[in-house]
Amino acid sequence: MDSRVHSKDVKHAVYQKLQERGVGIEEIARIVMEMQIAYNPLLTLAACVESVHAVLNKRELQHAILIGIELDSLAERGLLSEPIQSIVSSDEGLFGCDETLALGSVFGYGSIAVTTFGYLDKRKSGIIRKLDTKAGSHVHTFLDDLVAGIAAAASGRLAHQQRDREEGTPASAPGADSASME
Amino acid sequence: MDSRVHSKDVKHAVYQKLQERGVGIEEIARIVMEMQIAYNPLLTLAACVESVHAVLNKRELQHAILIGIELDSLAERGLLSEPIQSIVSSDEGLFGCDETLALGSVFGYGSIAVTTFGYLDKRKSGIIRKLDTKAGSHVHTFLDDLVAGIAAAASGRLAHQQRDREEGTPASAPGADSASME
């Protein structure tokens, strides 16, 4: 297929759209920090930023982010057909597709990532709350869940990596193959 | 919230959009029949049709269908932004969001529904293959997975109901509370 989009272009679009929608990598990393510091007092924000970049490198999460932001932004401009236009623009509680889309990419980082996602989605810390509060005319129905998903995935990744480091075996984290197996 | 869309309108839109996109309820029911006849030789097409209607009554599946068809039809008209326009319109194999969205509603009907979904998604029987083959300028990237999801959910529902009937306890099927508990 000649028209196949190259991963580099997909990744570039993800970073650009997150920025356009007001989501900074460091803001996501701060949520990761908040979730993982209890388990690793030596955790640095730099390590959290790195973990966010690592999960943003995954194809299915990239696609979910692009689809979610596309739907938010179409809803914002009133370009969806009814009744989905009203459902998305009102961010109604029992919609479900927003969490489902985000969850798909969270599973890859272990059960701990799934429970972290649920927790973040309910408690809405930091940037997630800011997005969910929808000041003005912005629609962030998908984006708040996606950010919770990115933070949860990056948290799960750190949890497994920390354990690997403690054991000197950098292999068994979900989302990270051992170099020797590659 | 005054602007909340009523379930009746959501349901009506689901049936209308499925019809517009060329998917008949009976075509989905025939896939259900094909999947379940081995376990229940007395199964009728009418029972399969009824099971399809029952799963189409669920809020999250309705939302997934509306979102998926919306994205297919926006892609068909070239109205998505790049790179998601190219990714959706080419139905690329590693996209993932199409299966994720459909899977969300399948889980509710037990493990048997999840494995049936996987099987249908790989083997693409009947209407699913027709949609996947994308004759002409139609985009059915989401719809083929959604139809597999509907058929899988309806199959899982029948499997559990049959067992309940055999035991005289119509209660323990996923997607069906006992009347006395309601």
Place this chain on the structure above:
Amino acid sequence: MDSRVHSKDVKHAVYQKLQERGVGIEEIARIVMEMQIAYNPLLTLAACVESVHAVLNKRELQHAILIGIELDSLAERGLLSEPIQSIVSSDEGLFGCDETLALGSVFGYGSIAVTTFGYLDKRKSGIIRKLDTKAGSHVHTFLDDLVAGIAAAASGRLAHQQRDREEGTPASAPGADSASME
């Protein structure tokens, strides 16, 4: 298969084992109350108890509870083989199978049930914390997650039912088919 266990016996065993392991239905209902009262100030504990009974009626959740309690109690008596004996009896954080088993039954009650599960699993309210704290020689590695799963499922069920009631359409809740569709 003559030896097939009847659903009635499975259900009876579930209630008996929960009681033996110190988990009361009302204690689970109180967690449900705590999670849902913000969305429905008129919610009663009786409605929460009823919702817990309704989800305990589901076959796959019953099986998950029996398997989880079996493993906890085998680990408690030192009857598992190594290394799984040590992993289960120490309730180690990256085990994963405990949350996975519980999650399987939560999916059926919508995205809201999945996020509620994650929240409860992290925050560990009431009886969940009591189980997780493992006073003395008890092993509750699976049971604390299963209780979180039961409470999350019952919460998701109430959320969808409340919406149905508001609309006068008792049909679209996950885990509840409309009578007319049955």
Place this chain on the structure above:
Amino acid sequence: MDSRVHSKDVKHAVYQKLQERGVGIEEIARIVMEMQIAYNPLLTLAACVESVHAVLNKRELQHAILIGIELDSLAERGLLSEPIQSIVSSDEGLFGCDETLALGSVFGYGSIAVTTFGYLDKRKSGIIRKLDTKAGSHVHTFLDDLVAGIAAAASGRLAHQQRDREEGTPASAPGADSASME
């Protein structure tokens, strides 16, 4: 925690138990080959074997394998309590926990791994059918699903890696972080 089991010991136990239960790595790899050859005519059995080893390196899959084999083998010796002893030893179709446990580890390898799992679980090729047929007194209720899960995960991993190779970007496969991100 002094008593924490080292990953090396967990991994060793996984390989040993698979062998004891009659499952060879190459037999799993042959299923992977069968699933992926259509998408990559140059695929070798060696690459499939390597992919099976890579997924067997993941902590949550290792735990699921050990738990599943433990339950199978306890059921085989009649050591589970009723009614779970009868349910597991008869491998009853609506049990669900067997697929749920296996699915947990499959999610990490993308939607393609989930659909492959469903397909394998229904069609039961090669070693999976051999296990499911349960000649004699063996119980393989969990193991057949786990083998389907291992094969599905290894297939999903290959599919994403192939795409990365085609693009010269070895980064975006689920279950594989780019070296530069580590």
